[in-house]
Amino acid sequence: MPVPISQMWTVATYVLRQKLKGRKQYPLTLMLEPLFRCNLACAGCGKIQYPAHILKQNLSPEECFKAVDECGAPTVAIPGGEPLMHPQIHEIVEGIVARKKYVYLCTNALLLRQKLDLFKPSKFLSFSVHMDGQREHHDFSVCREGGYDIAVDAIREAVKRGFRVTTNTTLFDGADPKSVRAFFDEMMALGVEGMMLSPGYSYDKAPDQKHFLGKARTRRLFTAALSNRKKTWRFNMSPLFLEMLMGRRNYRCTPWGMPTYNIFGWQKPCYLLQDGYAETFQELLETTKWENFGTESGNPKCSNCMVHSGYEASSVDDTFGSLRGFGATIRATFSKYRDPKALKQLDEPAGLVQLKTNDREEVHV
Amino acid sequence: MTKPDELEVAPGFEHERLEGSVWRPSNEAELREGIEKAFDYRGDITIMKKDGSTVEGYIFDRRDTLLRMIPKTGTEKVTIRYADIAGLSFTGRDTAAGKSWEAWVKKYHERKAAGEKGIALQPESLE
Numbered sequence: 001m002p003v004p005i006s007q008m009w010t011v012a013t014y015v016l017r018q019k020l021k022g023r024k025q026y027p028l029t030l031m032l033e034p035l036f037r038c039n040l041a042c043a044g045c046g047k048i049q050y051p052a053h054i055l056k057q058n059l060s061p062e063e064c065f066k067a068v069d070e071c072g073a074p075t076v077a078i079p080g081g082e083p084l085m086h087p088q089i090h091e092i093v094e095g096i097v098a099r100k101k102y103v104y105l106c107t108n109a110l111l112l113r114q115k116l117d118l119f120k121p122s123k124f125l126s127f128s129v130h131m132d133g134q135r136e137h138h139d140f141s142v143c144r145e146g147g148y149d150i151a152v153d154a155i156r157e158a159v160k161r162g163f164r165v166t167t168n169t170t171l172f173d174g175a176d177p178k179s180v181r182a183f184f185d186e187m188m189a190l191g192v193e194g195m196m197l198s199p200g201y202s203y204d205k206a207p208d209q210k211h212f213l214g215k216a217r218t219r220r221l222f223t224a225a226l227s228n229r230k231k232t233w234r235f236n237m238s239p240l241f242l243e244m245l246m247g248r249r250n251y252r253c254t255p256w257g258m259p260t261y262n263i264f265g266w267q268k269p270c271y272l273l274q275d276g277y278a279e280t281f282q283e284l285l286e287t288t289k290w291e292n293f294g295t296e297s298g299n300p301k302c303s304n305c306m307v308h309s310g311y312e313a314s315s316v317d318d319t320f321g322s323l324r325g326f327g328a329t330i331r332a333t334f335s336k337y338r339d340p341k342a343l344k345q346l347d348e349p350a351g352l353v354q355l356k357t358n359d360r361e362e363v364h365v
Numbered sequence: 366m367t368k369p370d371e372l373e374v375a376p377g378f379e380h381e382r383l384e385g386s387v388w389r390p391s392n393e394a395e396l397r398e399g400i401e402k403a404f405d406y407r408g409d410i411t412i413m414k415k416d417g418s419t420v421e422g423y424i425f426d427r428r429d430t431l432l433r434m435i436p437k438t439g440t441e442k443v444t445i446r447y448a449d450i451a452g453l454s455f456t457g458r459d460t461a462a463g464k465s466w467e468a469w470v471k472k473y474h475e476r477k478a479a480g481e482k483g484i485a486l487q488p489e490s491l492e
Contacts, residue, residue: 205405
């Protein structure tokens with residue numbers, strides 16, 4: 001099983017409780033950003049473009065706990081910035097684990113090995129290590145040669161010490177599905193519990209870029225990578241969301257499913273867009289003009305988005321919204337997605353486009 | 366026009382170069398336009414108030430009649446009413462200007478061709 005039974009049970013009973021209460025907008029995962037500072041300078045990142053006085057600020061453990069309690073979501077992801085640079089990150093994690101929330105500490109793992117002693121293995125804590133592909137692809141994507149090896153070393157150590165470890169991967173345009181599949185093999189061989197995937201997104205405040213991965217190409221990329229699935233691969237995410245990435249189903253965006261809290265407050269409307277901030281979670285729910293966001297709204301900032309923060313909660317809601325959804329999830333969990341066409345696609349010449357020096361079209365996200 | 370669902374490649378973007386510019390609105394519509402630009406800006410803004418005082422900081426929120434910022438010299442959120450604003454100055458450095466994915470790709474290939482090892486982009490110093 002990609003997710004422990006106890007975690008699945010917690011999430012399932014939580015969602016069913018929300019359904020019984022008739023709650024239409026409920027959070028599934030709190031995205032808690034305790035700082036924006038990072039020890040990488042990825043060229044495609046839109047999360048760290050702030051003046052120094054903002055990058056120096058941290059949420060206090062108390063502010064983090066208040067947000068966790070206010071939100072009530074059963075899982076808490078801690079991205080950033082790089083959360084391991086927060087001087088009190090262990091206190092924050094400890095306090096959230098004590099609340100019996102499932103924590104995913106998202107890290108590039110550059111500091112993980114040296115900080116491991118600060119944490120205790122727990123079923124409530126997973127290190128979610130950012131890995132963007134095989135060595136050359138990952139290093140190129142995070143703009144740091146050697147980053148892959150440091151992360152792999154830290155993953156090995158964390159697994160050895162009994163920590164739950166998952167990976168989170170953003171796939172960019174030009175990603176080679178064959179290499180992505182080889183990467184899945186590498187990660188599973190390291191002993192990670194499961195893998196998370198998402199297509200890239202064009203953050204508003206990111207450095208300028210000429211173009212991004214379009215939806216049609218996203219679906220082809222994920223179909224090629226995720227069809228004809230190997231038994232050894234485990235994904236730590238909703239199987240229906242993966243089907244959406246493969247173009248097998250459509251969902252409406254539910255941005256309130258993964259609300260974001262950081263030093264500015266509760267981010268409107270979602271993890272990716274910054275249209276202002278609310279002081280409380282309730283204010284976020286009540287004052288955000290949700291109808292202006294999501295693909296259906298026609299908002300150009302949303303038109304190309306297929307990211308987990310908007311759609312994974314939608315797919316989980318679908319799982320527990322009907323017997324049909326539940327049945328589809330069971331089928332998706334065990335399906336291998338046999339697809340000869342997708343298999344053939346793997347034989348097409350590829351390779352991360354940006355790393356090539358021939359005259360192929362250069363497109364990036 | 367191609368539907369979003371059929372797009373192979375989605376268009377990118379380029380940010381307006383505002384660093385060093387000053388916005389002196391002559392009416393409310395111009396003020397709101399300037400505030401929107403300041404809200405999207407990736408650096409600090411100096412607000413020039415009608416009483417002659419100034420506040421420099423990062424604008425993280427704007428609402429119907431007010432904006433909110435974190436001053437450069439503090440951590441507390443400050444609220445300023447639109448009615449009190451005389452002008453805006455883009456005094457802080459645009460923290461992403463001059464950086465682009467394409468610039469990284471170019472730099473990477475140049476450094477690789479020169480035989481360099483351990484190629485990396487370093488985060489900027491916060492001091």
